[in-house]
Structures are given as structure tokens and as C-alpha cells.
Amino acid sequence: MRRDVPLLLVLASGLALAACGQQTEPPASHARPTSSDDPRFQPLAAYDMPDDDGLAVGRARWTLARECMVRLGFDSLKDLDIDPPPAWPKRPAGSGVLMVVAYSSDNFRYGVQDPEEAARYGYQGAQAEYERLYPEKKWTLSEHLALTGEFVGDDPKTVHGHRIPKRGCLGDADRTVFGSNRQDRKDPILNLETKSLRQGMRDLAWKKADKAWSVCMRKAGYHYATPKDAETGRDRDTPELQRRLADPQYAPDEPTAPERKTAIADARCKQKTGYVRTVHAIDVRIQNQLIPKNRTKLEEQRRWNRDATRKAHDILEDRS
Template sequence: MRRAASLLLVLASGLAIAACGQQADPPASDARPTSSDDPRFSPLAAYDMSDDESRTVGEARWTLAKECMARLGFDSLKNLDTDPVPAWPQRPANTGVLALISYSLDDFRYGIQDPGQAARYGYRAVEAECKRRYPEKRKWTLSEYLALTGEFAVDDSKTVHGHRIPKRGCLGEADRTIYGTSPLDRKDPVLDLETKSLEQGMRDPAWKKADQAWSACMRKAGYRYATPEDAATDPDRDRQERKERRADPHYDPNEPSALEKKTATADARCKQQTGYVRTVHAIDVRIQNQLLAKNRKKLEEQRRWNHDAARKAHDILEDRS
């Protein structure tokens, strides 16, 4: 399954961190790349859940969650359309929790790469792509959201309609039925090793040389950044945009500024001109293969765990057909 998100976490301080497509049904067109020349190719992805398996699990998860929600008194959700599988619920706005949303897609593993996307969306192209692939077609009430996810802020009630909400909500209960335990309660070796591969890769001399070539290209365009990550997270640009927001009552904080778009476009063009993505992807693939060889046992265990869950999900759907 092409990874689309990190997990949503609600903190006691009233801060929510979310990401697009959490455990959502992957688009049918989002097939796993098989060529190492494709910058989306990941050797470790072979040990992840396949797209077909993910769709089966997603449908079974929501089928069980609907039954759980009806048991909690949400009779109107008995006929909830689960084809396609709904996006992971987002907490309603203005409910006492500040939501900070982090968007992540494997397609952007090495940052913004398409100058056209950058010119339109700035560094928010991944957000735009997430919303295109995983449109949130339903707005949930707070009680529905809490019952589905069990993601409580400090003042949230842990009961609804006189019933106690299960641990991690109805979706968490469904996951425990499918997987035997919640995926949130166990370490995912695929995600862990993909993260380690990036961390090790960025320390590789060839990766640093690619950063230097990209940085030299950016200097010619009028920017001084050591790495693409520095450009994407520039605090000086953020401060300037906050000033513009205060000075202009019509400023839309959800729309990237002209400066962000211009910077992101230069970033993507320099990646293309220096062959940045091709270089760092080759390093990433090499390191992933090394990590794979050292961790094959636990990766095989993860693959079996995923396959078992997919078979269980298939049986659940068969029983209800």
C-alpha cells in the first residue's frame, strides 16, 4: 500500500495532529511501482499491505464500525455508504481542539518535484494531492467522531447515548477484530525502516553532494538554502507571511503566498536541472535493500500479519454478503 499518512494523535493539551488518508482506501490507479527507475519505487513496500488487501481491510473495518455505531445508538449510520471506503474521520472545527494537519505521500518522499504543481500549490502540493485522492465527503458531528475514533481531548465525554465508547472507538474495535490487536499498538517495521533509510541516506556523501548541487542552483535563482528541507520549512518565510496576514484582512492563510509558490517552483526546477531526485532515490533504494537484508525476518512477519488480516477481512465481508 502506498503510504499516505501518519497517524492522528489528540493530545491532552487540546492539540490535534492529523494526516491525510489515514488508513484510507487507496485509489485503484495508485498501483505500486515495480521499476527501480521510478522515484516512487521502494524495495520495502513489498512487505507492506498490497492495494487490494488494503481495500479489503478498509471495507471490512467500516462494515464492522457501522455495526458498532448502531450498537452505540447511531441508527442513521446503518446505511452509511462504504464504497468507496470513507476517509479517516476528522474532528469537527470549533470543538475546543487546535488541529495541526500534516500531509504525507510517498510521491513526495523527496519533496516537491513538479514545477507546475509548485507554481500552483507551493509546498502544499502534497496537501492538494491528498485531498484529491482522499476527498472527505462527510462531515462528522463531534459525538460521531469520538465514537468512531475514541480520540479524546481533555473535556470530551467518553460515553455516548448511555454507552461507553470502545478503546480507540468503533474503528479501533474493528481493527482489533481484523488484526487481533490495534496496528497503533505495534511497531510497523516497514515504516520504521523507510524512515531509517532516509535518515541514513541524508548522511551519505553522494546525497550531500546532491544537496550541494541543488543549493548552488538555488543560489543562481536568488535563494540561499543548504537543503530542500530548509526551503520547504523556511521560518523567515513563515514570519513574512504572518506579517502579510496581519496587514491584509483578506489574506487567506489556506492559500500559499506568492513567495512560497515562487520558492517551491525554483526548488522543483533545481531538482530537475541537477538530477536530484534520481540521485537520492538511488541511494535510498540501496540503503533500503541493505536494511531489508538485515531485517528480513521481522519484515516477513509483518507481511504474514498483513496477509492474515486481509484474509480475516475477506471472511468478514463474505459472512455479511
């Protein structure tokens, strides 16, 4: 299963107030790769929710959230289109809070890889992928708060005379489908995927791949030790963040020219040095080592996902 995970960083008056990650449902249109030669292949994915199940869970979740919103007085949302499930609701612009959103996808686990895609999206390929899969809808502030329960400062905790449930209507739906809010539960798959990357980056072969990539980048005029440094691009991000803080309405639709040029060079150097093939092999090896050591937790997660899938199908059948 591929994950698209927006991380929401809430900023107001230049101060970080809160941060939370919202995991979305996997897309149904992408089959899980089965060949270890495919850089998208991850051994841990065998314990994750299959794509079709994820789509059913997403529909059930938004079905319940839509019903909850109508109960809270949002009658105009009774016919909200939830197929495919909408993107995670963003706080509307002009509400006095700046939200910086970071996106993650298994397709970009080792960073940008395709020069043509880099020329179009820079380092925002994961965001573009997410937006293709999950249609974005503009919400009013009251709708956003009622859906998410993401309160900042003096945000009202009630709407139309009704108290907003914990974590909003989407959180209420999660408690019905999953039995709890997913943000409150540690996902061993995500934890082990992160652990595998961290261990892999300490591997001598991975460091050698980083060095070869870095040498290639220097020849192209860039001085980054690792692909992550290039993606983070502090030399590019600092002025960008300053502009966002100075003007909350500023929301560029396209990556900047410097970002695109860096991403193109990054992808080309990965291809020239065989970077992805090397680090993926290390990642797969480490995941295969981690699985038997954590099989109990992984099997529990698989059962949890299956229970949620059965519940989701029951919800959808009851309303068909």
C-alpha cells in the first residue's frame, strides 16, 4: 500500500503552535508491486491495508463524517461527493493562521527519480500525486473546525449550537470505523518503515551511494551531501517561508525555477550513479530483518485493518 501523508504545521504570527499528521486512505488505482526490483516494493507493505480496502474505508469514513456534519447543522453538505474521498480539509486562507503542509508518498521514498517529473513538479511530486487522487474542496472555517476539530487559539468549539466532537466529524467517523482515532494509535508499519530508512542511511553502502550522488551534483554546480539535503533546500526554503509569513495569502501554484533545476539535477544524478537501486536493496534487506522481530505487532496491525475494512463494508451496505 502506498501512503500519502500530509503533515500540517500550523503557524500564527510567525510562531509554531501545533503540528499533526493526517494519514489518508490509499488509492485504489495502484496495485501493490510484487517484484523486489521495483523501487516501490516494500516488504512491510504485506502487512498493510490493500488498496481496495483502503478505498472502502475512505468512503465509509466520509459517509459517517457527512452524516455528522448534517447533524451539526450543515444541511448543504448532505449531498457532498465522497467518491473519491476528498482531500484532508485545509483551513481556509484569511483566518489568521498559516498552515504549511508537507506531503509524503512511498513513490518518493528515495526522493525525486524522474527528471521529466522533476522539471514539472520540482520536489512537490508527492503533493501533485496526492491532489490527483484526492479532490480538494474549499471549506469555510466553521466547516473545517467541525470536520477536523483542529482548534487554534480562540477558535469556537461549537457550531450551530452543537458541540464539535473530539477531532471533529472525521475523528468521530474514525472511532466508529477503527474503534479509536488513528492519530492516537502507533502504527508499527510506519514506525518500522521509518526505522528501516534510518538504519539504512547508516549503512556503508548507502553512505557510498550518497557520496557518489554528491560528487555528481557538485559537477552540476550544487553542494549537497545527500539527496535529503537537496530536497530540504534550506537555501531555497528560508526566503520562501519568510514570504509566506509576511503574506498569509501567498500561495504559489508552481515550484520555483531554482527548485526545479535542483530537482532535475538530483534525479539525473540518481540515474547516473544507480542510487535508487542501491539504497532500495539495502532498505528491503533491513525490512526483511525487522519483520520477524516485530511479527506480533505487525499481525495485530493487519487484524486491526481487516476489522476496519469489515466495519466499513457494513456501513456502506447499510446505506446502499
